[in-house]
Amino acid sequence: MNDLFFITHTACHSCDLLIRLPQLTPGEKALCPRCGHMIEHNITHGPALSLSFAISALIFMVLSLQFPFLAFEAQGQTQQMTLLQSATELAALNYLPLALLLVLFILPLPTLVLTLLCLALTKQMLGVATHWQKRYLQWLTMLEPWCMVEVFLIGILVSLIKISAMADIILGISFWAYVFFTLCMTASLACLDKRQFWQSLGDRTDV
Amino acid sequence: MSDDHSNSDHDSTAHHDSDHHSNNGSLRVSDYSPGSAAAQGLQCCHHCGLLAPSSQHRCKRCHTHLQLRKKYSLQRTWALLITAILLYIPANLQPIMRTNLLGQEDLSTILGGVVLLWEMGSWPIATVIFIASVMVPLGKMLALIWLCLSVSGSHKRWPRQRTMTYRITELVGRWSMVDVFVVAILVALIQLGQLMSIYPGNAALAFAGVVIFTMLAANSFDPRLIWDKLPPDDDSSHPSHTRKAGDSSI
Numbered sequence: 001m002n003d004l005f006f007i008t009h010t011a012c013h014s015c016d017l018l019i020r021l022p023q024l025t026p027g028e029k030a031l032c033p034r035c036g037h038m039i040e041h042n043i044t045h046g047p048a049l050s051l052s053f054a055i056s057a058l059i060f061m062v063l064s065l066q067f068p069f070l071a072f073e074a075q076g077q078t079q080q081m082t083l084l085q086s087a088t089e090l091a092a093l094n095y096l097p098l099a100l101l102l103v104l105f106i107l108p109l110p111t112l113v114l115t116l117l118c119l120a121l122t123k124q125m126l127g128v129a130t131h132w133q134k135r136y137l138q139w140l141t142m143l144e145p146w147c148m149v150e151v152f153l154i155g156i157l158v159s160l161i162k163i164s165a166m167a168d169i170i171l172g173i174s175f176w177a178y179v180f181f182t183l184c185m186t187a188s189l190a191c192l193d194k195r196q197f198w199q200s201l202g203d204r205t206d207v
Numbered sequence: 208m209s210d211d212h213s214n215s216d217h218d219s220t221a222h223h224d225s226d227h228h229s230n231n232g233s234l235r236v237s238d239y240s241p242g243s244a245a246a247q248g249l250q251c252c253h254h255c256g257l258l259a260p261s262s263q264h265r266c267k268r269c270h271t272h273l274q275l276r277k278k279y280s281l282q283r284t285w286a287l288l289i290t291a292i293l294l295y296i297p298a299n300l301q302p303i304m305r306t307n308l309l310g311q312e313d314l315s316t317i318l319g320g321v322v323l324l325w326e327m328g329s330w331p332i333a334t335v336i337f338i339a340s341v342m343v344p345l346g347k348m349l350a351l352i353w354l355c356l357s358v359s360g361s362h363k364r365w366p367r368q369r370t371m372t373y374r375i376t377e378l379v380g381r382w383s384m385v386d387v388f389v390v391a392i393l394v395a396l397i398q399l400g401q402l403m404s405i406y407p408g409n410a411a412l413a414f415a416g417v418v419i420f421t422m423l424a425a426n427s428f429d430p431r432l433i434w435d436k437l438p439p440d441d442d443s444s445h446p447s448h449t450r451k452a453g454d455s456s457i
Contacts, residue, residue, distance in 0.1 A: 006258045011244035011251035014370050015434040018244040034242070035370045035434070072396050074403065081395050089395035095407050101415055102391045105384070134269045138254050145422065148381050148388075154335075155388030161332050162324070162389070163397065198255040198268065 010195075012037050041193045047200075051121040053188035054114045060181035061111065068172035070156075072163065083107075083174055105148040110185060113147055116140045117188065124200055137197060144189065153182045240437040250275045277429040281355055287424035288351050294416040295344065302408035304390050310401055317341065317386060317410065340386040340414070343379050347421045350376045351428065358432045366433050373430045380422040387415045 009020050014037035022030050024042035032039055043049070064083055071080040081089070084107075090099035120136040156178075160169055239246040244258065250273055251258055252266035259266060259273055266273055277283075302314035315323065317340050324333035350372050357369060390411050397405045 009249075009258050010256050011249065011258060013251065013253065013256070014374070014430045015366070016239070016243040016245055016251070016431040017434075018242060018247060018249065035367055035430075037370070037374070070392075070396060074399065077399050077402065079396065079399065086392055086395035089398065090391055090407070093394065093406065095394075095411075098387070098391060098407055098412055098415065102388065134255075138269060138271065141254060145377075145381065145426070148384050151381050151384045152388050154339075154382075155385045156392055158332055158335060158385060159389045159392040159396070161329060163393065165327070165329075195256050198257070201268070 010039065012039060040195045042196060043191055043193055046191050046193055046196065047121055047124060050188050050191040051118065051125065053184045053191060054117045054121070057181050057184035057188055058111070058114050058118070060177045060184060061107075061114075064174045064177035064181055067174040067177070069174040069178070070160075070172060071170040072167050073170065074167035080172075083178065105146060106152045109143055110147040110149050113140055113143050114185065114188070116143075117192065120197070121192075124197065133201065137194070137201075141194065147185070149182045149185055153179065238435060240434045243431075243434060245275055245431075245435070276431060276435075277427060280427060280429040280432060281359055283427040284351065284355055284424050287420050287427060288348065288355070291344075291417050291420035291424060292348055294413050294420065295348070298410045298413040298417050301410040301413065303386065303410040303414065304393065304408055305406040307401075307404040307406070309403070314408065317414070336386060336389075339382055343383045344417055344421060347376050347380065347383075347425070351421070351424055354428060354433070363437055366437060369433045370430050373425070373428065373433070377425050380418070380425055383418045383421075384415070387411055387418070 009018060011018055012032040012035060015032060015035040017032055017034045019032065019039060021040065024030060024040060026042050026044040029041040030039040031037065067082070068080050069083045069086070071078060073079075084103075087099045087103035090096075090102065116136040116139055120133050120140065123130060123133050156175070163169065244251055245261065248261045249258055250261050250263075252269060252271055252273060254271045255266060255269040257266055257268045261275055263273055265271065299317055301316070303317050303320065304315050306313040306315065317336075321333050321337045321341065324330070324336065354369060354373055354376075390405075390407050393405045394407055397403055
């Protein structure tokens with residue numbers, strides 16, 4: 001087995017079948033013949049799309065922190081909240097662990113993931129492969145499942161319908177910014193194929 | 208996730224039997240399904256997907272510790288799964304939300320909330336909550352129990368279906384968090400003093416724990432264990448080592 005063998009072959013992460021990597025044209029994806037797991041997806045302009053969505057998502061996230069998120073009006077009383085208040089309110093009522101979990105899953109982790117994505121992709125598009133870039137990508141893979149922005153969005157919608165019967169709900173600018181943030185973030189992660197990324201970092205197997 | 212620093216014991220395959228034997232017993236080439244990389248003395252980096260000989264300790268491309276299989280996969284999965292199952296009991300018995308309406312306190316559990324919503328006529332929401340907070344966590348835990356039992360009992364049937372089950376389990380994991388988020392949003396939004404206030408109950412944190420621990424359990428399970436020890440005459444009947452991955456354009 002020469003060096004070429006290790007570059008042209010891989011093992012399926014799901015069933016460990018040894019596979020020769022096919023040459024994919026843009027838009028094609030390769031599936032494992034044994035278990036059906038996706039091996040590689042050649043997304044047309046994947047890195048560029050991913051980077052632009054990531055930047056948009058970061059901008060929308062900053063916007064969603066600036067303005068009122070939701071307002072609630074019942075029997076002449078109005079209450080307004082910002083995105084961060086959903087966590088600080090919990091903390092103020094002495095539910096600190098819950099507040100920390102909430103804020104961690106919807107703000108710092110997604111921000112970190114998007115920042116890492118931007119850094120790694122920018123360097124890739126500029127054609128510089130650094131040691132750090134590989135670290136970014138590893139951290140990204142580890143943190144990705146813990147970003148729950150879209151779950152939070154569904155949570156907002158469910159709670160809105162729950163209380164819409166007893167009060168008037170006013171959606172703030174931040175709410176819409178958050179919706180776009182979620183969409184952009186999901187799109188950004190969906191446009192990134194990690195195997196292609198790793199390959200673009202050079203098949204040079206040096207350290 | 209688990210970058211263990213004592214990586215020396217995975218490599219007792221193929222050529223390099225000089226290492227001391229591992230805790231997984233001495234794994235031999237014949238312990239892996241034919242066609243798998245492990246059976247040919249190869250392993251794949253779980254981060255960057257670069258192939259390497261089983262004897263190699265670190266990935267040449269991304270410098271990750273290489274592991275032939277996730278370490279103590281079944282033990283870890285069982286431990287995390289049992290934690291999740293234990294947390295699931297208070298998560299269902301304790302109230303997830305306390306509603307204070309004009310001085311009158313009202314406790315609601317997860318299932319109680321679903322029933323109430325159904326009776327109020329908002330059955331789409333009731334269905335969403337029921338799927339996200341009852342079916343998904345229960346299904347996940349049952350699926351993982353099934354996978355663990357079938358792997359330790361070395362069942363040979365339905366490897367493809369079991370891999371699919373695992374992948375779905377991994378995918379839907381986060382979505383059970385919806386109910387916790389709903390409580391958090393309602394608490395933050397509805398604080399009108401005596402008129403109407405909502406507070407989280409003990410079940411909220413327990414339920415968040417269930418979600419987190421089942422996610423960790425799914426993460427520590429190694430789906431490749433499903434395929435190891437499969438007989439050669441299984442659906443992957445071609446004896447060849449390498450095959451082209453099937454293409455399918457979108």
